[in-house]
Amino acid sequence: xxxxxxxxxxxxxxxxxxxxxxxxxxxxxxxxxxxxxxxxxxxxxxxxxxxxxxxxxxxxxxxxxxxxxxxxxxxxxxxxxxxxxxxxxxxxxxxxxxxxxxxxxxxxxxxxxxxxxxxxxxxxxxxxxxxxxxxxxxxxxxxxxxxxxxxxxxxxxxxxxxxxxxxxxxxxxxxxxxxxxxxxxxxxxxxxxxxxxxxxxxxxxxxxxxxxxxxxxxxxxxxxxxxxxxxxxxxxxxxxxxxxxxxxxxxxxxxxxxxxxxxxxxxxxxxxxxxxxxxxxxxxxxxxxxxxxxxxxxxxxx
Amino acid sequence: xxxxxxxxxxxxxxxxxxxxxxxxxxxxxxxxxxxxxxxxxxxxxxxxxxxxxxxxxxxxxxxxxxxxxxxxxxxxxxxxxxxxxxxxxxxxxxxxxxxxxxxxxxxxxxxxxxxxxxxxxxxxxxxxxxxxxxxxxxxxxxxxxxxxxxxxxxxxxxxxxxxxxxxxxxxxxxxxxxxxxxxxxxxxxxxxxxxxxxxxxxxxxxxxxxxxxxxxxxxxxxxxxxxxxxxxxxxxxxxxxxxxxxxxxxxxxxx
Numbered sequence: 001x002x003x004x005x006x007x008x009x010x011x012x013x014x015x016x017x018x019x020x021x022x023x024x025x026x027x028x029x030x031x032x033x034x035x036x037x038x039x040x041x042x043x044x045x046x047x048x049x050x051x052x053x054x055x056x057x058x059x060x061x062x063x064x065x066x067x068x069x070x071x072x073x074x075x076x077x078x079x080x081x082x083x084x085x086x087x088x089x090x091x092x093x094x095x096x097x098x099x100x101x102x103x104x105x106x107x108x109x110x111x112x113x114x115x116x117x118x119x120x121x122x123x124x125x126x127x128x129x130x131x132x133x134x135x136x137x138x139x140x141x142x143x144x145x146x147x148x149x150x151x152x153x154x155x156x157x158x159x160x161x162x163x164x165x166x167x168x169x170x171x172x173x174x175x176x177x178x179x180x181x182x183x184x185x186x187x188x189x190x191x192x193x194x195x196x197x198x199x200x201x202x203x204x205x206x207x208x209x210x211x212x213x214x215x216x217x218x219x220x221x222x223x224x225x226x227x228x229x230x231x232x233x234x235x236x237x238x239x240x241x242x243x244x245x246x247x248x249x250x251x252x253x254x255x256x257x258x259x260x261x262x263x264x265x266x267x268x269x270x271x272x273x274x275x276x277x278x279x280x281x282x283x284x285x286x287x288x289x290x291x292x293x294x295x296x297x298x299x300x301x302x
Numbered sequence: 303x304x305x306x307x308x309x310x311x312x313x314x315x316x317x318x319x320x321x322x323x324x325x326x327x328x329x330x331x332x333x334x335x336x337x338x339x340x341x342x343x344x345x346x347x348x349x350x351x352x353x354x355x356x357x358x359x360x361x362x363x364x365x366x367x368x369x370x371x372x373x374x375x376x377x378x379x380x381x382x383x384x385x386x387x388x389x390x391x392x393x394x395x396x397x398x399x400x401x402x403x404x405x406x407x408x409x410x411x412x413x414x415x416x417x418x419x420x421x422x423x424x425x426x427x428x429x430x431x432x433x434x435x436x437x438x439x440x441x442x443x444x445x446x447x448x449x450x451x452x453x454x455x456x457x458x459x460x461x462x463x464x465x466x467x468x469x470x471x472x473x474x475x476x477x478x479x480x481x482x483x484x485x486x487x488x489x490x491x492x493x494x495x496x497x498x499x500x501x502x503x504x505x506x507x508x509x510x511x512x513x514x515x516x517x518x519x520x521x522x523x524x525x526x527x528x529x530x531x532x533x534x535x536x537x538x539x540x541x542x543x544x545x546x547x548x549x550x551x552x553x554x555x556x557x
Contacts, residue, residue, distance in 0.1 A: 100362060170401040174463070177355055177397075178414040178470065179390040188413070193404060300404040 037279070044272030052273060056226040057255065061266030066274050068225040069255035072141070073210060073281075075229060075244065076251055079145020080209055084156050085202055087149070089191075092160025092198075097186055116154035123151045124218025132219055139220040141229060142245040147215050152205030159201020163194035196296025203289040207282045213253040224258065225250045252278045306373070308333040308474060308504040309354070313368035314380075316349055316358070323349045325528045326368070331474075331521075333373075336496060336505045338519035338536065340512055342551070345525040347508045351476050354379070354506065355393045356386035372473075391418070394467035395476040399483045400459035402451035402466075407434075407443050410451045410462055414470035429469055436502075437465035438495050457488025464495060468503075475499070477507035481514065493518050512552055516540050524548045 055065025099105045127147035137143040167190060175185040229244035252274060259271035309331040316324040324346050331337050339347040349358075356379070358364040366380040372392070379389045394414070402410050411430045420426065430447070434440040439461045443454070451462055460480060467475050477496065481489040496505060496518050509515050515522050516536060523533040524547075532539060532548040543549045550556055 168401075170397060170399060171403060173357065173360070173397065174401045174403065174466075175413070176360060177357065177390055177395040178417055178466070179387050180417045181387060184417055188416075189403060 037276075040272045040275045040279070043269055044274070044276050047269050047273035048276060052270075053277075057224055057258070058226075061264055061270055064259075064267075064270055066252065066255055066277065068228060069250050069252045069274065070277065071228055072144075072221075072225065072249035073251040075141050076144040076148060076216075076249065077206055077210060079142060079245070080148040080152065081202065081206060083146055083149035084152050084205065085198075088153050088156025088202075089160050089198055091153075092157045092164060093186055093190065095157070096161050096164040097182060097190060112154050112157050116158065119214075120151055120212050121214040121218055123147060124215030126150065127215060127219050138246060139222070139248055140246045141249045143219050144216055144221060144249060144251070147219055148209040148212060151212065151215060152202075152209050155205040155208070156198070156202055159205075160194065160198050163197020163201075164190055166197065167193050193300055196293055196300075199296075200289045200293045203285050203292070207285040207289075210251075210281060210285070211253055211278065213251075213257060216251055216254060217257075221254055222248050222250055252281075305335075306333045307331065308373055309379075310371045310373070311353075311368065312371065314350075314353065314370060315367040316346075316353060317365040317367070318349075319363040323528050324353075327530045329523055329530055329533055331504060331506055333504050334500055334502070335520040336500050336507060336518050338515035338522045339506070339508045339525060340510075340515050340522060340551075341525035341531075342556070343510075346528040347523075347525045348478055349528075350525065351478055351506060351508050354389075354474070354476055355395050356380065356389045357395070359386040391470070392472060393474045393476065394470060394472040395478065396460070396463050396467050396480050398479045400456055400463055402454075402459050402462050404450070404452060406448045407451050407454070407462060408447040411465050411469050414466060418470065430465075433465040433469040434462075436468050436499070437461045438491065438498075439465055455488070457484050457491060460484060460488070460492060461495065464492070464499075468499075472503060474504040474506065477505065477509075479508050479510055482510055489514075512540075524551060526551070 052065045053070070054067050055063060056068055057066075058064040095105060095108065099108075124147060127143060127150065131137045131143040131146055132139065137146075171189055171193070172185060175189055180188070225248060229247035229249060230241055232241055232244055233239060256271045256274045256278070259267040259274065262268075307330045311327050311329050314324060314327040315322060327350060339350060341347050352358055353366060353370060358366070368380075369378045370380050371377070372379050377384060379393075403413065405413075408426075408430055411433050412426045415426055415429055420429075431440060431444075434443060439458060442458060443449075443462075446453075451459065454462060460483075464475075464480075480496075481492050484492065493514060496507065499505060500520075507515075507519065519536045521533070522536045522539045524531045524539065524543075524545075526547055532543060532545045534544070538544075539548065540552055543552065
């Protein structure tokens with residue numbers, strides 16, 4: 001009897017030991033993130049104000065701001081999303097619903113998985129050759145957006161495929177059995193039911209793209225921009241202008257990098273403040289992804 | 303009532319790759335009757351059923367041989383010249399597990415009509431109500447047509463799937479073990495419904511449950527290892543089977 005109790009105590013000891021190890025391991029990540037946030041906040045909070053968000057960069061640290069950087073980031077990511085979502089979703093749907101399983105789709109599948117792991121600077125080199133030098137898009141928002149679109153395309157394709165695969169085959173059969181074509185099935189079932197998963201993948205892709213510096217520097221984005229791109233709306237006919245696509249730009253991480261590399265202490269504070277804004281943007285996007293996933297999961301059960 | 307054929311299979315064979323799942327099946331399905339297919343698991347009865355709406359065409363390496371003649375049109379619906387979509391426009395199907403779309407009850411029933419390009423609200427409303435009434439579901443859902451189909455019980459979901467299959471005025475409905483996922487009460491409702499439906503439409507049903515075949519069908523076919531062992535009126539098959547294997551199966555000695 002007492003032997004058994006001893007045994008149980010011994011077994012429980014190991015159980016508790018892992019509990020503690022696991023908890024500590026979890027806390028390491030969390031604590032580091034907290035320390036990082038607090039450190040950034042201590043350095044940069046004093047610079048976080050309206051003026052900081054609405055000013056161009058400047059030689060004088062107290063006058064400098066991130067207006068051109070966040071507008072640049074926003075526009076680049078807009079182009080990224082507009083390019084990556086249709087391409088990635090169409091490719092994912094094709095591979096899952098249309099493409100017959102053969103050696104060709106196998107090769108495509110392996111390649112997509114590999115592309116997701118290619119270092120981002122390699123995409124920068126590709127984009128420099130393709131968009132800047134070949135298509136002559138210049139060092140523009142268009143080039144930046146398309147470059148990041150290439151970068152997140154594998155993620156969008158994989159997210160699309162995963163969420164399409166989660167749709168039970170019985171739903172497809174129900175649709176086909178009523179005489180639907182493949183496209184009718186895709187349009188009325190596959191796309192609506194996988195939207196949650198696709199959007200989640202897209203947002204996570206974009207929140208990765210927002211922090212990318214290397215490929216943007218490779219294509220030659222400027223580090224000091226004291227003007228905004230051309231406005232998309234104009235007073236004259238046709239009221240819409242796409243000139244902004246061709247304008248030079250900077251993005252948040254480049255602006256940060258620029259400030260960090262300066263000797264003055266005050267610029268370090270600017271960099272920290274920009275870091276806070278960048279992190280908030282990422283957090284908001286990740287929160288949005290979680291919310292969307294939750295909403296769609298609640299709506300659809302199989 | 304005169305007995306006319308709705309469909310006839312002539313030397314129907316079916317292959318999953320190199321595996322022959324059906325061997326020279328010859329069988330005639332009577333119009334506006336219930337034809338039941340029984341047999342142990344893996345005997346080919348579901349494979350046979352799914353030939354009638356060309357479901358096998360959705361997957362690679364499947365091959366038909368022989369003919370399924372749909373009457374009175376006299377067309378061979380498994381001929382490669384016939385578009386499987388056209389076949390499915392005439393012959394609808396109810397599956398083993400209720401599989402409503404994660405949409406509203408209304409949209410589930412209206413779906414087949416929308417596939418056919420019918421989008422007028424009044425036409426859809428009328429057809430949805432008629433189909434739900436025919437599927438004996440109208441009274442239970444009339445006040446929540448726009449509610450989620452998934453909030454219905456399993457038996458209601460299966461009746462919704464029957465309404466969905468009825469909405470397109472099919473000539474024939476295929477039932478693939480429609481009650482195997484349901485409790486006895488829901489099962490008896492579906493059985494009553496099938497008996498009622500045969501005044502309107504030809505029914506082919508696969509069932510695991512021999513009592514069910516005996517209760518609802520006019521003709522029964524016994525499948526074993528891809529072959530049609532015996533096919534006759536349900537009364538005769540269950541009371542005086544002509545083949546020894548049939549007798550052994552219905553008396554529970556194998557299967």
